[in-house]
Structure formats: structure tokens, C-alpha cells
Amino acid sequence: MRKTLVAGNWKLNGSSELNRGLIAGITAGLGAASGGEVMVCPPYVYLAAVAAQLAGTDVLLGAQDVAAEDGGAFTGEVSAVMLADIGCSHTLIGHSERRTRYGDSDEVVAAKFRVAQAAGVKPVLCIGETLEERESGVTMEVIGRQLGAVVDAAGVGAFAAAIVAYEPVWAIGTGRTATPDQAQEVHRHIRSIIAGADAKIGAELQILYGGSVKGANAAELFALEDIDGGLIGGASLDVAEFLAICKAAAGT
Numbered sequence: 001m002r003k004t005l006v007a008g009n010w011k012l013n014g015s016s017e018l019n020r021g022l023i024a025g026i027t028a029g030l031g032a033a034s035g036g037e038v039m040v041c042p043p044y045v046y047l048a049a050v051a052a053q054l055a056g057t058d059v060l061l062g063a064q065d066v067a068a069e070d071g072g073a074f075t076g077e078v079s080a081v082m083l084a085d086i087g088c089s090h091t092l093i094g095h096s097e098r099r100t101r102y103g104d105s106d107e108v109v110a111a112k113f114r115v116a117q118a119a120g121v122k123p124v125l126c127i128g129e130t131l132e133e134r135e136s137g138v139t140m141e142v143i144g145r146q147l148g149a150v151v152d153a154a155g156v157g158a159f160a161a162a163i164v165a166y167e168p169v170w171a172i173g174t175g176r177t178a179t180p181d182q183a184q185e186v187h188r189h190i191r192s193i194i195a196g197a198d199a200k201i202g203a204e205l206q207i208l209y210g211g212s213v214k215g216a217n218a219a220e221l222f223a224l225e226d227i228d229g230g231l232i233g234g235a236s237l238d239v240a241e242f243l244a245i246c247k248a249a250a251g252t
């Protein structure tokens, strides 16, 4: 039986004071929602402070991105070894905002996936199609290409220590969620690609859904066969909404 995970992607939001309030609210409220895993992904600059605030709780800490290189002359970058050093267990890789705004190609995403794993930081590989791609009927090809780039670079065995997040780009921050049928169809496809190469790894792979998940739609999505929780943007900055989503995941 796969565990559920709800991961909050705080993006470029937060302050020391706001983060303290969010963490206090989440950790206090989670007692009632135990049963699934919960993670927060603050901006780099706050990771160490949030790690300290999370000490002694079950809430996991993730970064939003990682350098594709291990170290050296890469001004402004943060390496996977550094993330591990300050207590990050996970990192997002290939979020659509990184792919579209910062030029993270499939190859760069695959390189980031590999350096994260090598440092013992579990990658949460984000993949998803744009609206144009969905309307052109190439969703499954796009998913196959984005996932295939990492399988080719890292091998399917690497997915025994990784998570995949399906995030249709048209659903991120738009208030427009994929229908349960749309989401389940792509999640099943992702699992079948991995299971086609290794049945056990495919069956055990956690696949999260992301894209305008809220307390009101989380339970319906998380009840689907191949959806194992969510990657949450906007709603992760609202304690009550985030806790409602965690509760929905814990109940599945």
C-alpha cells in the first residue's frame, strides 16, 4: 500500500514571521490528520530556519529546486549536498515554472534528478503538459518525453527512490483543476511507463497530482487509484486549506 504525501510548494512567498505562523499552524493542526506524509518546500533562504522549526515533528522538508552541478563556479546556485547538509530530505525538480521561465530542459532536469539522488535527497520530478499540448492531443507524448528523459539518464531503478508529480501546466495557479478522469488517465499512464520496465517499482511509485488543489476538491482526486497525494501551491500558504488537504489525503 502506497503512502500519501501532501507537499506544499511555497514558491517565492514567505518571511521569517509568516513562516513561523505557517509551521506553528500546520504542526498544531496535523494531529488530527496523521496517517499521511506532509512536506513543506520554502524558498532556499528559509530552509535552515524551517528545518529548526520542524525538528521533532513528522513534517518533511523539501527544496523547490537544486543545482545541476555538485559545486564550483556556479554563482547563485545551491547544491544537493548543501540541501542534505541543512536537513532537506526532498527537492522538487522540473517544476513547470523552472522549465518555462528559467530554461530547465529535459536534460537539465535529468541532471538535477541525478545529483539530488546522489546526495541522498529524494527528487520529486514534476511533469505536465501545457494547454496547447493538451488541446493538440499530445499529452501522453509530452509525459512520455519528460519522464523518458529521466529514465534514460538515471535508469528506471532510480524511481525506487523518487516521486513523480503530474502537474498540468494549465491547472497551476489558475483555479482550473484537471477532472478526476483527466488526472487518473495521466497518472495511470505514468505508472504504466515505469511498471513496464519494473513492475514492483511502478506499483510502489508515489505519484502526486498538482494544479489548483484545494480542501474542496482534494478528497475526490486523492481517492483515485493512481493518485497518491498532492503538490500544492497557493493553498499551501493558507493553514486551514492546507490542513483540509492533508486530512483528505490521510483519509484515503
Ligand code: PEP
Pocket (backbone or CB within 6 Å): 009, 167, 171, 172, 173, 174, 175, 210, 211, 212, 213, 231, 232, 233, 234, 235
Ligand atoms: C504548484 O505550484 O506546484 C501548484 C500546483 O500550484 P497551485 O496549487 O497554486 O495550482
